[in-house]
Structure formats: C-alpha cells, structure tokens
Amino acid sequence: MELEAKIPKGPLPEKWDRHRFELKLVNPANKRKFDIIVVGTGLAGGSASAALAELGYNVKTFCIQDSPRRAHSIAAQGGINAAKNYTNEGDSIWRLFYDTVKGGDFRAREANVYRLAQISNAIIDHCTAQGVPFAREYGGLLANRSFGGAQVARTFYARGQTGQQLLLGAYSAMMRQVAAGRVRMFPRREMLDLVVVDGRARGIVVRSLLTGEMETHLGHAVVLATGGYGNVYFLSTNAMSSNVTAAFRCYKRGAFFANPCFTQIHPTCIPVHGTYQSKLTLMSESLRNDGRVWVPLQAGDRRRPGDIPESERDYYLERRYPSFGNLVPRDVASRAAKAMCDAGKGVGETGLAVYLDFKDAIARDGRAVIEKKYGNLFQMYEKITGEDPYETPMMIYPAVHYTMGGLWVDYNLMSTVDGLFVLGEANFSDHGANRLGASALMQGLADGYFIIPYTIGGYLATASLESLSETHPAVQEAKAASVQRIHALLSVNGRRTVDDFHRELGRIMWDYCGMSRNNSGLEKARERIRILRGEFWENVKVPEGNETLNQSLERAGRVADFLEFAELMIIDALARQESCGGHFNEAYQTPDNEALRDDAQFCHVAAWEYQGDDREPAFHKEPLVFENVALAQRSYK
Secondary structure: OEOOOOOOOOOHHHHHHHHHHHOOOOOHHHHOOOEEEEEOOOHHHHHHHHHHHHHOOEEEEEEOOOOHHHOHHHHOOOOEEOOOOOOOOOOOHHHHHHHHHHHOOOOOOHHHHHHHHHHHHHHHHHHHHHOOOOOEOOOOOEOOEOOOOOOOOOEEOOOOOHHHHHHHHHHHHHHHHHHOOOEEEEEOEEEEEEEEEOOEEEEEEEEEOOOOOEEEEEOOEEEEOOOOOHHHHOOOOOOOOOOOHHHHHHHHOOOOEEOOOOEEEEEEEOOOOOOOOOOOOEOOHHHHHOOEEEEEOOOOOOOOHHHOOHHHEEOHHHHHOOOOHHHOOHHHHHHHHHHHHHOOOOOOOOOOOEEEEOHHHHHHHOHHHHHHHHHHHHHHHHHHHOOOOOOOOEEEEEEEEEEOOEEOOOOOOEOOOEOEEEOHHHEOOOOOOOOOOOOHHHHHHHHHHHHHHHHHHHHHHHOOOOOOOOOOHHHHHHHHHHHHHHHHHHHHOOOEEHHHHHHHHHHHHHHHHOOOEOHHHHHHHHHHHHHHHHHHHHHEEOOOOOOOOOHHHHHHHHHHHHHHHHHHHHHHHHHOOOOEOOEOEOOOEOOOOOEOOOHHHHOEEEEEEOOOOOOOOEEEEEEOOOOOOOOOOOOOO
16 A cells, blocks of 8 residues: 655645645634644644644643653754855755755655755744844854754754753743643643544543543644654663653554654764663764764774874774765764774773764864853763863764654644644654754754644644544543553563663664664564563563552553564564665665665655554555655765
C-alpha cells in the first residue's frame, strides 16, 4: 500500500500559500465550540497550545513534568536556523531547503522541507517580538553563527541556552492563555492511551503521576507533541522522562510509525565515564565553529594533549572534508570519530573520545570573545569533567541525541488516524535520515505556531464529530486497558530492577543498531530483545503502590514499551538494505566509507502498521519524488 501525503499541486514555492487558501475555515464564533487536546509542552506543544488558544479554541494541555518550563526543549543549546541572510553570504529560502534535503540524505519530502524553510524567517520575527534575547552584533542586528552541513552562517542563538529562551517565549504565550481561561493545564500527567471512536482520535487516557488516578479527557482532535524516543538506548542526551509511550500507544491504535531506525548520533557529547551513568550530556554543535577536532597521528599515543606537537596531530575532519572541515553534518562527524577510535587513536582513559581544541581560536580572537560565545557551555563542561577547556581541549564522543523517525503524518501533520495531529520530533516529516543542527527548534515552532493553526481548522471544518461522553464503550475500553497494564506490571514482583532491564536493552541497541549496523547483528539483537522482553514480564521488580508517587512504576511502563518498540526499529533497519544518513549498514558504503544509498529501491518513507502483539507489522511506503533537487551522492569534501 502506498501512502497519500496530500501534497498540494503547483510549483514548490507556491504550495503552502495555495494550500492555506484552499483549506476550509472555522469562523471565529465557532472556534470556541471545539475542544483540542495537546499532549506535550515543549516548543511544539507549547507553541501549538498558545496559537490555538489565541484563535479561540478551547485547549487542554498535558505536561509530564511539574511545569512546562521543564520540557526537554529547554536542553537545546546551539541555535535555530532561518534564511534571513543577515551575513550577506548568499543564503536564501532555497539554499536552506537544499541544505536540509541534502543533509537528510534525500529521504525527506521536498514540499515539507521547503515549507519549513519558508516559515523559518517568520519564526525569528515572532520570537524576537516575544522578547527572546537572541545574541546581537555591536550595531544591534541579530547575530548568526555556522552549524554543520551549511556553508553560510544562518543560526540564531542565545549563547548556549537557545532552547531555554525559546521555550520561555512559548511558555509565556501559553500561560497568557491559561490566565485568559482558554488553556487548561494538566501537569504531572502521562499519556497512556489514545481514544479512537469511529476511526477518529477523540481523546486520551492519562495517569496522574502523583496520585495514580487514571483519567480520560475527550475533545474533537488530539495534538501529540511528545518528543523523540532516543532513550530506547538508555544512555542518550535526552531528559530521563523522555519516552516513546504516547507515540507507541497511538501506533497500537492505528497510527503508522515511519522510519523508526532513523536515529541521530550527535558527535559532540561528553564521553561515557561509568557503568552506572544514567544519561549523557550534549556539548553544542556550535562549538565546532571555533573548536578543532583532532586525535594523535599515531595509534596508542597516550600523552597529554599539550605534549603532542602539531606535526603529530591528525585534524581528521579538516583533512577528509576540506570544504566543510569541522562543520560536516552530525552523522558524518560521528562516524569519523568512531573510525578514529576504532583505529586505536581515541583519547582519554577509555580510548573512546577525540579532542575538541579551542587553543587556536583563543589565540586568534582572545579569551573574552570565546567566553561571550560559549561561556556557559565551557562552565558546564568543567563542572562535569573537572577539566578547564580554556586550558585543555575538551574530550567528546558521539551519543544518541535526536530521532528522525516518528509517527507518519501527511502534509497537514495528520497521522493515519483522523484527528490525530503529530508535531515536532514526535513526527517523522522534515529531516529525512539525518537532521541538520539547529533545525529541531525550527521544526517544533513552525509546526506549532504556523502550520497546525491552519491545518487543524481544515479538519474541524469538514469532519462530522458527534458529542461524546466518558460512558462510550471506546473510552471505557481504553481506560480499562491502561488500568490492566498497570496491574500487570505491579503483579510480576520479580528480582531485577527496571533500570537493569533498560540498561541491558540500551547496550544491545547501541552495539547492534547504533552508529553502524549489519544484518547479522540486527538479527542477533532482535532475538536477544525478544528474550529480554520475556524475562522482563517474568522477573521485573516494581515496588507496590499505584495510589501515590511511584517512579519505578512510571519507568517500568516506559521500558515495557521500549522493549517492544526496539524490535520495530530493528525490523525497519533490516528492511532498508542501504545506508543513508543516520542509518549506516556496513554492507553499503562507498570506497571512502561514506553512506551508500540505493535510490532505485529505497527512495521512500517506510511506515509500519501494527497488526497485533504476536504478528509482524505491515509495511507501507510513501514514495519520495524529487522534482526540484537532483538525487546525488552526498559529498562534503
């Protein structure tokens, strides 16, 4: 079955404007008759809640944290892209579109990516008007810096805390609507199921993380903005509460899951330092503007970095990719770092690290300039490692960061379940097989502020939605299923902790479905995950108690879903017999060890339909047609 993406007709630059005009409208007086549920309060969810409420809809917003300000978007450091061309380097909407399609290794829709580039400039204007304190040049203009995968400076930033500042802008806009009574906020709720009535998403089942109470909330449409699933690997740069449960529950209710094997490994993270470490820390990609990546020229060289002369250093990114140097895309930089460490040139106690050195930048620009750009990042690194990066190079190594896969959506951001819209990292749509740095914030805000307000109106204006009560059989069934799952977890009473299972799952995924994959390893991982999942339901230890805070119970539900979802990732990886972006199958690479695509067989989106717990998911595809950008082997040399 081929999926219909509902991409508008006409020239690429005109598609979005034409589509907005053709969408049916809900008049202002009628908007207040509709109830919209928004799950998630990061940049996508927070901006959607604010924008929809400002239009007059009644919005219920659900937050897994105690405050929307703790959403994981706050952790984004480096910046947000836009095609303003403030640096007069020849940037344009078209160039941003091209760089994003190429960076995603030609595995994204042209129409979606072009729309994202179009909207990018309005995002900067909107956020500046909100008071987001972007960095500025001496004369007052907003400052830009470079990011991987581009040869122009188009990234707007607020030191190393861009995500935090953008989230505060969205949070302020949303809380203004809370005060106006148009948004009702439900903190400390975790979505456990989707209510589907007559094929349409009409509500959700949530559990209060404080009381254990199971609640159902109904509306006319559901907007899912719950982020990515990188924590399937246990160690990642994601917040500890980031999970796949909400999206996976929607998958089991009929929403197709697209490209789940497309996960991004970020090249600039603080290396693993202990067996019982619970998460990893990202160091912004922006550091590669001024930091130079290198390893010792000779394998096994364990001298201190200051004792290794220039002639005995290998600045391998500059050597291999002279056009882009240290600013190659994340997948390319990550694989290059792994190759250096595999060759015995890694540094640090484990040998699983490379240097990111600011000595030349400090000598060129002065310490004060570097402090102004990256001061809080340098401070964070020193607090975690005990090393002063002004004096000693940072040590970095790739780590799981972002997930390009997600629930399949059409051009309107609606899933295969009518009325279920999916925004931000929770959908698959804009980044292909590899996200360029500083594009996640751009997509989240584009989806929330500028796309969903139009497309959800088009749906509500044409859908026949009858009134619904909590006594409806579909509502009661969804609630009962969630209650039964909680009881099942509590009744196992085994010996192994939830984290112990999660750590083992993460190791399997990192070893066999991480920076590189091969068919035999994927098959081995699939079998080991099946065995581990069986043991989980026989031997997991979850302390009793569903009437109060029980974080072990929370984690157990999420890990149970990860154990199922990990197998779906492996099925998807095995089905894609090529290498592209973050999916690197060792059997498919160029003589220079770069990813080798097979456009004849795999120029499509792979979308998976749930068929039952003991049955293989059904495969569907959406062909990708490139009419404006020629398919070509990616090169950053």
